[in-house]
Amino acid sequence: MIHTFKPSRYYNTIGWHEPALLIHDGDTVITSCVCAAGMDEHEKTITQRPNPMSGPFYIEGAQPGDTLAVTFDRITPNRPFGWTRNVLAQNVVDPDYVHRLPDRSAGVGRWQADVAAGTATLVSPETKLGTLSLPLNPMVGCFGVAPALGQAISTATSAEHGGNMDYNGFVAGVTVYFAVNAPGALFHLGDVHAVQGDGEISGTGIEISSEIQFTVRVLKDTHNIWPRGENVDYIFTCGNARPLDQALQHATTEMSRWLMADYGLDGVAVGLLMGQAVKYEIGNVFDPAYTVVCKMPKKILAQFTH
Amino acid sequence: MIHTFKPSRYYNTIGWHEPALLIHDGDTVITSCVCAAGMDEHEKTITQRPNPMSGPFYIEGAQPGDTLAVTFDRITPNRPFGWTRNVLAQNVVDPDYVHRLPDRSAGVGRWQADVAAGTATLVSPETKLGTLSLPLNPMVGCFGVAPALGQAISTATSAEHGGNMDYNGFVAGVTVYFAVNAPGALFHLGDVHAVQGDGEISGTGIEISSEIQFTVRVLKDTHNIWPRGENVDYIFTCGNARPLDQALQHATTEMSRWLMADYGLDGVAVGLLMGQAVKYEIGNVFDPAYTVVCKMPKKILAQFTH
Amino acid sequence: MIHTFKPSRYYNTIGWHEPALLIHDGDTVITSCVCAAGMDEHEKTITQRPNPMSGPFYIEGAQPGDTLAVTFDRITPNRPFGWTRNVLAQNVVDPDYVHRLPDRSAGVGRWQADVAAGTATLVSPETKLGTLSLPLNPMVGCFGVAPALGQAISTATSAEHGGNMDYNGFVAGVTVYFAVNAPGALFHLGDVHAVQGDGEISGTGIEISSEIQFTVRVLKDTHNIWPRGENVDYIFTCGNARPLDQALQHATTEMSRWLMADYGLDGVAVGLLMGQAVKYEIGNVFDPAYTVVCKMPKKILAQFTH
């Protein structure tokens, strides 16, 4: 079943909030998300920062101990205006370089997103970059399920439940798997970026409001701790923590668990395989918790699975 | 001029050692490197761990304050036998997962490198991976110039002078730039991996002896602190430190300096560009210092440079 | 006014929960806290882990932007039985030492707390330590105010709002200052330790149920971000984060802000003073966020304040 849902309120935490819509295993939802600053498709500020969430969506039958699979079918900016901060974050440069950075309050960059052309073009400020044009790559910055213990966690950060991971690989075609903590899972999403470099190192991507179509499934037989995902070429795991070292430990451990449980590898096979074939990517290094993604090529897995 | 050089001794530090060969700006050297365990092309152990270095090569005219550019023209394994450790390193998994790892002393993996076929194939131990075959991607794990202050630094680690960075992007066709600290720069190299996943997370790549051809140039007008490099598609910078956060800060700062000095960008242009277009890769996360690489696509730089 | 309050329910998060008791500026509360495992003064498990909180206490007149001052007047274990985990945590030792640790599930240590004698004595297991006796030092492990944005944060961790800091300096006689986020501040407390080494490195102190007497004040003119405190000899600040480096940055920055705002120092005076006179202590290094305390001796401050 396909639901079309227009949010009437937004949340700045991911938590055990009143469900906005009840859906079922296999259902598809088309909804809209405001940008990180709470501006809608008309550039009107209708809610507050940080990263307002659409939802939560209550998935009938999802129980603690289950896994919720969310497939992003389509992520489409629904206005041309995107904005960025225009200075590197202080925490991504050497401490003795911080005073070389321009004043962080010096305004925002304006970008023009053209969905048909598949580009995002710099409009202002005026710099040597001119009208720099980048390939559009709409991604969901912040999404996840209600965390354990009845917690409500700010959408500025991330943890086992997902949250503000800002990984530019969370694009249409990707499926993400979350461990369910609350009855109904309570899925939240928002904070779309039209384009974003690795790390979200200026503190934003090109922030934009969007229409998102996603499809949910409830899985009864997986036991992940950290978010897992897959796209056409890779399976992957996400670790969220500081420092990056710990985020990488979480992602690596989750991949090891996955390969042992679902691909029949023992610890030595995991060491031999991951040691030679693993790829890492960096989600955000701006927010309180950083994100590291650990990827394994499906083509390599296919050599020993049938 | 092309020099063919066969090392008669090896070093386990990168330091102000007696030059092994004097060469000039523009010269090319063809030399051999033993594997990380000191085994040569006949699988004979001729020197000791860790990561024995060929060289140092004294480049006439290279002075402190200059930059040494080294281009890897060719990296060719010169024996079929490569070896790996076969268990994930304890420091790349969650602390409470360490006791799940197999015993680290449980032997090594044997791999067959086939240069003609472009593959590395698992020979032993026997696991569900069978005769897993991976694309050959010969890379130089450890190389660099004599560090500042007359230091001699173990080839187990890395710093501003280079060292054991274990980045699987250090392949043939890449040029790397080092700030020169000692007269003649004193370039060392070794520790080739036939294949290696990101992070060198089992503590090795497929360790192999090799023949390497490289070409040097002395540059008088660049002022990098951390190693820089370029390949066909990217310019990139390397940061070496723990935690990964600091390695990333070094690489990010070096890229900002580079873009401002050589591409005419101001701080706002740097923030706008890097924020949306930067890519990060992870060198090793096994050794005392970790490595992060910050990359910028040349295709994007071409939009505003002429 | 003095309130005696017996909790009828407990919370495993610090959040915007229904107030348990309304009190006023200047009031004193005598209440009881179960131990970290939810056991009361009769060793009966009456609620669930982790770290059940008594409260929250709603302080009339406390508004976002104010500071809540809480003075611990008395912290008295109300049963003789205290328990500890008996193995070092995996994250406080070198990764390659983890496999040397005993099995973490190997039971708990039992200790006898004697309030009159001022000691805690090891009862079991039997080890070479025999009946090791340590000076009693009752401290509050976890306490704080409702966090910003309507968050509810697990009592296993800590942040700007306080939480599970496990600093063994939070003893009777100490006053702690929190920035207020929610109307009424919503103060929670619990998780008393009869004794605890720095860092809570075995994952517990000697966990015990207690009676606590505290007094609150609402301050209108301070602007701390991180918890501040004072005892007879020191003023101090707390930073909660991972890695420890960041916790230390938060505590150091908060102390600098305090010295500049309330002691009239400029940045150079702060650098001269803190550089030579600051003391650091380590709260827990076991939980998701670590704690560092930055202390300044009042005796030194007295030299230039009148």
Next chain:
Amino acid sequence: MIHTFKPSRYYNTIGWHEPALLIHDGDTVITSCVCAAGMDEHEKTITQRPNPMSGPFYIEGAQPGDTLAVTFDRITPNRPFGWTRNVLAQNVVDPDYVHRLPDRSAGVGRWQADVAAGTATLVSPETKLGTLSLPLNPMVGCFGVAPALGQAISTATSAEHGGNMDYNGFVAGVTVYFAVNAPGALFHLGDVHAVQGDGEISGTGIEISSEIQFTVRVLKDTHNIWPRGENVDYIFTCGNARPLDQALQHATTEMSRWLMADYGLDGVAVGLLMGQAVKYEIGNVFDPAYTVVCKMPKKILAQFTH
């Protein structure tokens, strides 16, 4: 035997340098050290930064595998003038607070050390601190033995061999134990601070030239990896690394090894004891490697050792 030794040259690395003086097990040396900036007792700059080392002292009979014990008998400033940087280091405050720091190049603080009075008094610059007077606490900032593998490591940093640990507990009366790597151990020392807060957070203590008397012993039966030490009240271990978390892991692991090898404790006894009785202190958090000290009270150890 007591040697009086006046250095004729200084080193900016700790390495396998030509011995300056040969001494024997049990000998005492009285020597002088310039300050961190290379200024002698007449405030004359006679050598270069960073942290010039007196020595190395070759101890006859000390072999790799042995332990060198160094007792600081006396540390006496030999000029009244001490200097400090006067601004907090950028890496010890929050990244978004760095731009609030005064310009780091803004000159130095001048202090008057009075050995007879036991004080260090601020002379300039003029601030609200006035003539702040602090208790003299002369400590050795940088010292150690030649590192493994023939390395020569900058005196700006620290590692297993010791180095620039800047722990304000390295005062007269302390004995420090180092694992010997080179024949003769090759002991270096220098960089005395008249006073220093924890962490060396402005990047210096009160830097001063000094006379130091120390006594050496060669031990054949201890097997430490990281520096160990003891004073009247404590035994302690030092870990040097970044982040602080790793320095703490090293120190904690070394203490566990010590308690198990020399005090007969098993892993459970270590967990029970260290969990309740350990104290941590922070050496420098300014240099490339940070230092954490793990302490155990002798009075508690005395309860179960005879």
